[in-house]
Amino acid sequence: xxxxxxxxxxxxxxxxxxHRSDISSRLREHLMxxxxxxxxxxxxxxxxxxxxxxxxxLTRIHRRATxxxxxxxxxxxxxxxxxxxxxxxxxxxxxxxxTTITTEARADEIAAGLHAQMPWMAPATEVAWHAMRRCAxxxxxxxxLPPMIMVGPPGIGKSHWARALAAALGVPTTLVxxxxxxxxxxxxxxxxxxxNAGAGKPLDTILNHRVLNPIVIVDELEKAGAVRDTSGxxxxxxxxxxxxxxxxxxxxxxxxxxRVPFDMSGIxxxxxxxxxxxxxxxxxxxxxxxxxxxxxxSDLIGFAQREGAARGLTTPALDxxxxxxxxxxxxxxxxxxxxxxxxxxxxxQLERRPVLN
Numbered sequence: 001x002x003x004x005x006x007x008x009x010x011x012x013x014x015x016x017x018x019h020r021s022d023i024s025s026r027l028r029e030h031l032m033x034x035x036x037x038x039x040x041x042x043x044x045x046x047x048x049x050x051x052x053x054x055x056x057x058l059t060r061i062h063r064r065a066t067x068x069x070x071x072x073x074x075x076x077x078x079x080x081x082x083x084x085x086x087x088x089x090x091x092x093x094x095x096x097x098x099t100t101i102t103t104e105a106r107a108d109e110i111a112a113g114l115h116a117q118m119p120w121m122a123p124a125t126e127v128a129w130h131a132m133r134r135c136a137x138x139x140x141x142x143x144x145l146p147p148m149i150m151v152g153p154p155g156i157g158k159s160h161w162a163r164a165l166a167a168a169l170g171v172p173t174t175l176v177x178x179x180x181x182x183x184x185x186x187x188x189x190x191x192x193x194x195x196n197a198g199a200g201k202p203l204d205t206i207l208n209h210r211v212l213n214p215i216v217i218v219d220e221l222e223k224a225g226a227v228r229d230t231s232g233x234x235x236x237x238x239x240x241x242x243x244x245x246x247x248x249x250x251x252x253x254x255x256x257x258x259r260v261p262f263d264m265s266g267i268x269x270x271x272x273x274x275x276x277x278x279x280x281x282x283x284x285x286x287x288x289x290x291x292x293x294x295x296x297x298s299d300l301i302g303f304a305q306r307e308g309a310a311r312g313l314t315t316p317a318l319d320x321x322x323x324x325x326x327x328x329x330x331x332x333x334x335x336x337x338x339x340x341x342x343x344x345x346x347x348x349q350l351e352r353r354p355v356l357n
Contacts, residue, residue, distance in 0.1 A: 005095030006141065006212055010252055010261040013078050013086075013093050023065040028053060031061070078260060085258065088207060098142040098212035098266060099171050100135060107132030110168045114161065117306060120299050121161045123290040124150055128165055142213055143169065145268030147245050149221065149283065151276050152292030155336030157303075158272040162217045171268075172209040174201045174216055178237060178271075179223035187218075188240040191256040199257045202244065202267055213266035221271045222278035238280040245269055245286065295337065297329050304340050308347070317347040 031053065078086055101107050111129035115122060127148055135143045145165075150158045159175065166173040176186050189200035199207070205214045224237040243249050250265040273279055276289060301322050308318045321343050329335075 004097075006098050006263075008096045008206065008212060008263050009089055009093050010263060011078060013090065018069065020062075020065045020069045023068055024061050027061045027065060028058075031057060080259065089258065089260070092207060092210055096206065096210040096212050099169055100141055100143045101132045102136060104133050104136045107136055110165075113168060114164060117164060118157055118161050118303070120156065120293055120295060121158075123292060124148065124158075124161060127290065142266050144213065144266060145215065145270075147269040147271070147287045149271045149273060149279065149287045149289040150292055151273045151279075151289045153294045154274045155338050156292060156295050157337040158270075158292070159217050159219060160337060160341075162215060162270040162272075165270075166215040169215075171211055172205055172214045174205040174214065176201055176216060176218045177220065178218050179220045183224060184237040184240040187216075187237065187244065189255050189257040191259075197257055199255055200240075202264065203255055203258075203262065206262075206264075206267075212263070213268060215268040215270060218269065218271040220273065221280075221283070222273040222275055224280065238282055241269070241271075242282060242286075295335050297325060297335065300325055300335060300337070300340050303337065304344065307341075307344055311344065311348050313344070313347055313351060317351060321347060 078089065081089070101110075107129060110132060111125055114125045114128070118125075128145060131145055132143065134140075150161075152158060163173055176183060180186065185196075185200070187200050187202060189203060190197045198204075202214070202216050205216070206212065218241070244253060244264050244267065247265055250267070251263055252261045253264045254261045271283070271287070273289070276291075279289065304321050304325070305318060308321065321340070324343065325340070
């Protein structure tokens with residue numbers, strides 16, 4: 001359930017800095033009081049007839065007010081941003097909402113639903129279940145899914161399970177392709193000066209949805225590599241992930257693009273891999289991989305029946321899908337959740353097609 005807004009942007013907005021004229025007025029009023037002049041509604045602070053303030057005093061007040069306001073703006077962290085960038089961050093300066101689990105019964109309900117839909121994903125469902133129950137027991141204001149690495153054959157539904165969990169929690173998701181050349185930039189963002197400079201996908205997801213704890217899916221983690229920028233600096237996906245997964249660094253993480261700190265500690269990281277070979281050791285030491293089994297024909301038929309019923313497919317349509325799966329039971333590429341989903345999509349399209357008389 002949604003909770004009250006929680007801090008996310010960890011810096012002061014320069015629009016909150018007082019105007020120089022306001023500071024000058026306060027300094028002048030203070031000086032007049034120090035010199036024994038009473039200030040009330042009948043005396044204008046800028047009225048020189050009192051003789052309390054000299055031109056030299058005014059110059060010093062103006063200089064000090066200017067210096068004070070300049071220091072506040074520099075400390076605000078947003079003075080360097082462009083107007084459109086400030087406008088985007090302004091929408092979350094009062095915080096963003098977070099999703100939490102308030103009761104153990106709700107945790108049990110979500111876990112049971114996931115297991116019924118994809119029973120072969122039981123190791124992952126169990127980790128999420130325990131995390132949800134712990135959240136409810138502690139009364140935590142934010143549900144924080146521990147980072148997990150799921151290792152299993154391609155096509156068994158690792159990313160589908162992650163999206164199903166996010167849907168049950170009511171949080172947004174985003175997908176990062178670890179095999180892409182610039183995956184580290186996709187995660188952390190790219191600093192100014194680059195042609196494609198901008199925020200990373202995790203931060204963009206939070207800014208777009210204003211939710212503190214989205215789920216970020218990192219696909220094919222074992223294929224992650226590194227790239228070098230024009231100065232020769234090496235950018236590694238593992239390093240980008242660790243900075244955002246470690247609780248201390250994530251709680252005050254500075255975006256390379258915006259150059260202001262954010263609390264990214266609420267993100268749930270779900271990383272998938274087809275093989276343990278090639279997985280970065282620093283991530284393995286922090287996230288022991290969950291080894292998932294290959295799909296069986298029974299798993300696929302059960303999924304097709306449940307998903308088909310949820311989509312409202314007719315019995316003949318479901319029977320045709322099941323018969324096709326049984327006919328190709330000896331083909332490895334047929335035993336894939338992606339194939340079944342395409343078959344369900346096609347059957348749904350055909351059944352919803354208008355009938356010509």
